[in-house]
Amino acid sequence: MTHAMLALHGVGKTYGAGTVDVVRALDRVSLTLSAGDFVTVIGSNGAGKSTLLNAIAGLMLPDSGRIELDNTDITAAPMHRRAALIGRIAQNPLETTCASMSIAENLAMAVQRGRAHGLRRAVTAARSAEFRERLAAVGLGLEQRLDARVGTLSGGQRQAVALLMATISGPRLLLLDEHLANLDPRTATVVMALTGRLIAAGQLTTLMVTHNMAEAIRWGNRLLMMHAGRIIFEIGGAEKSALTVDTLVRRFHDASGTVLIDDRVLLAS
Amino acid sequence: MGTQLQALIVNMLEQGALAGFLGLGVLISFRFFRFPDLTAEGSYPLGGAVAAALLVAGIDPVLATLAAIAAGMVAGMATALIHTKLRINNIVAGIIVMTALYTVNLRVMGSANISLLSVRTLFDEATSALGLGVHSETAVTIVLTFVLLALAGAALAWFMHTDLGLAVRATGENQAMIRSLGVNTDRTKLIGLGLSNGAIALSGALVAQDNGFADIGMGIGILVTGAAAVMIGEALFGDGSIERWVIATVVGVLIYRFLVALALRVGLAPVDLKLITAALLLLALALPRLRAKPA
Numbered sequence: 001m002t003h004a005m006l007a008l009h010g011v012g013k014t015y016g017a018g019t020v021d022v023v024r025a026l027d028r029v030s031l032t033l034s035a036g037d038f039v040t041v042i043g044s045n046g047a048g049k050s051t052l053l054n055a056i057a058g059l060m061l062p063d064s065g066r067i068e069l070d071n072t073d074i075t076a077a078p079m080h081r082r083a084a085l086i087g088r089i090a091q092n093p094l095e096t097t098c099a100s101m102s103i104a105e106n107l108a109m110a111v112q113r114g115r116a117h118g119l120r121r122a123v124t125a126a127r128s129a130e131f132r133e134r135l136a137a138v139g140l141g142l143e144q145r146l147d148a149r150v151g152t153l154s155g156g157q158r159q160a161v162a163l164l165m166a167t168i169s170g171p172r173l174l175l176l177d178e179h180l181a182n183l184d185p186r187t188a189t190v191v192m193a194l195t196g197r198l199i200a201a202g203q204l205t206t207l208m209v210t211h212n213m214a215e216a217i218r219w220g221n222r223l224l225m226m227h228a229g230r231i232i233f234e235i236g237g238a239e240k241s242a243l244t245v246d247t248l249v250r251r252f253h254d255a256s257g258t259v260l261i262d263d264r265v266l267l268a269s
Numbered sequence: 270m271g272t273q274l275q276a277l278i279v280n281m282l283e284q285g286a287l288a289g290f291l292g293l294g295v296l297i298s299f300r301f302f303r304f305p306d307l308t309a310e311g312s313y314p315l316g317g318a319v320a321a322a323l324l325v326a327g328i329d330p331v332l333a334t335l336a337a338i339a340a341g342m343v344a345g346m347a348t349a350l351i352h353t354k355l356r357i358n359n360i361v362a363g364i365i366v367m368t369a370l371y372t373v374n375l376r377v378m379g380s381a382n383i384s385l386l387s388v389r390t391l392f393d394e395a396t397s398a399l400g401l402g403v404h405s406e407t408a409v410t411i412v413l414t415f416v417l418l419a420l421a422g423a424a425l426a427w428f429m430h431t432d433l434g435l436a437v438r439a440t441g442e443n444q445a446m447i448r449s450l451g452v453n454t455d456r457t458k459l460i461g462l463g464l465s466n467g468a469i470a471l472s473g474a475l476v477a478q479d480n481g482f483a484d485i486g487m488g489i490g491i492l493v494t495g496a497a498a499v500m501i502g503e504a505l506f507g508d509g510s511i512e513r514w515v516i517a518t519v520v521g522v523l524i525y526r527f528l529v530a531l532a533l534r535v536g537l538a539p540v541d542l543k544l545i546t547a548a549l550l551l552l553a554l555a556l557p558r559l560r561a562k563p564a
Contacts, residue, residue: 057449059445079448079449080448080449080451080452080453080454081451083448083449083450083451083452084451086449088449094443095443095445095446096446096449097443097446098438098439098442098443098446098447099442099443100438100442101435101438101439101442105435108432108435109432109435109436109439109447109450110450112432112436112450112451113450113451114450114451115451117431117432117433117435117436117452118431118432118433119428119431119432119433120431120432121430121431121432122430122431122432122434122435123430165450
């Protein structure tokens with residue numbers, strides 16, 4: 001058995017405790033990811049998908065439970081301590097890149113992920129050559145624009161840079177939080193294909209939140225359905241390969257007793 | 270008219286070079302960290318006070334000037350610590366340190382004003398070391414200060430291209446992002462504000478030695494002066510690269526000093542200076558916006 005890369009034990013998060021507006025964003029969630037697992041997460045509005053990723057990334061601290069990454073308890077570790085281990089991309093590429101800095105400078109910062117930041121030149125000729133090579137593989141022509149400010153790129157190009165930044169230093173865990181949601185369908189397809197290639201090349205353990213059911217079915221080896229702060233079911237293996245959107249909607253209804261409502265859930269691809 | 274213009278230009282070069290470090294310091298806080306760090310209003314006179322007090326105590330001018338830089342760095346780090354450890358808004362943290370420094374500066378100087386006419390300053394030493402007479406001191410001051418400024422500018426540009434420098438820049442632009450890459454932003458703020466206020470204190474120390482006195486009120490409005498210089502430089506040269514930004518800031522300081530000297534020459538009183546500074550800052554702020562407006 002491959003070892004558990006990520007383990008959540010009864011992780012809970014409640015907002016507005018003691019008020020009438022109490023929201024149980026995460027309800028004692030337990031989850032284990034083996035090394036190399038690519039898990040897609042889907043669910044209704046406010047199901048707790050992003051809260052789950054944020055708890056793992058350290059953007060917020062859970063009220064209860066324990067989170068272990070590669071056998072280290074990271075439940076309360078500050079974000080900059082987990083950084084060496086976790087690559088993360090958000091829906092908005094503005095969040096995970098620096099607009100006023102060049103593509104090369106952004107990638108150089110990502111190369112230093114989790115390492116000491118010293119007084120060595122950040123963008124060296126050797127690094128530039130490596131960046132050019134990696135950017136060429138993206139297929140968006142960015143290898144010609146190493147010195148261009150990231151702020152001058154389109155959303156898709158910027159998200160591609162963010163993807164390279166998240167994966168360039170070989171993190172133990174990759175968190176994708178609806179990273180295609182702001183892109184037009186064509187660009188989303190290109191960026192998702194790149195995502196798949198990078199994950200395969202690095203054999204990265206990945207947790208991908210999406211609102212696109214077809215995407216959640218097509219990618220990864222496991223699919224989690226979340227509802228009201230809980231994982232209500234999981235589909236993997238051959239069952240996942242044979243899964244259709246219709247089956248997924250029906251299973252959600254059976255498990256939750258409600259209709260899958262997310263104004264952004266795409267029923268078709 | 271010819272000699273008048275010459276006097277204006279000499280004044281601009283001298284005052285501009287001395288204030289160049291102030292420009293670089295404000296560039297770090299105001300542009301890279303994106304907030305008006307009011308610590309400057311205290312660290313600038315702190316530099317003057319520390320240098321003056323040590324010179325009067327018989328300390329070597331080089332050491333006195335280095336001590337002034339160190340004092341300024343400590344002041345900037347105090348602001349950074351108040352902001353990061355106590356989670357107090359960065360502008361408020363600057364105001365707190367600025368206010369505290371008023372007392373510190375008075376205590377360091379022992380009075381509101383110290384004369385340096387009877388002690389040998391950095392510029393006196395440099396002039397005699399070169400075997401030149403007193404009449405050459407202005408020229409020596411300008412050349413020496415420009416050499417130091419060029420070194421400081423080059424060092425700043427070099428630093429901003431290192432791994433640590435990138436982390437400092439990113440801290441001002443996208444704190445969450447650089448934190449997620451493992452950078453302790455409390456530390457980068459400490460470094461950035463330390464460097465910024467060290468440079469600003471150096472400006473104060475050099476100005477005091479050039480003027481022949483340190484005064485408790487020498488820092489009033491100094492942040493606006495620095496910000497105006499940064500923005501004049503930007504409005505004229507843009508902010509294409511770090512190198513360009515650094516050079517634009519120094520040129521901005523020179524232009525600012527020239528405009529101030531010109532304003533005084535055409536008959537405005539020194540008491541009007543702050544109003545002029547405010548107007549210049551407003552102009553520099555408004556110019557890019559007015560230009561960006563569709564015709």
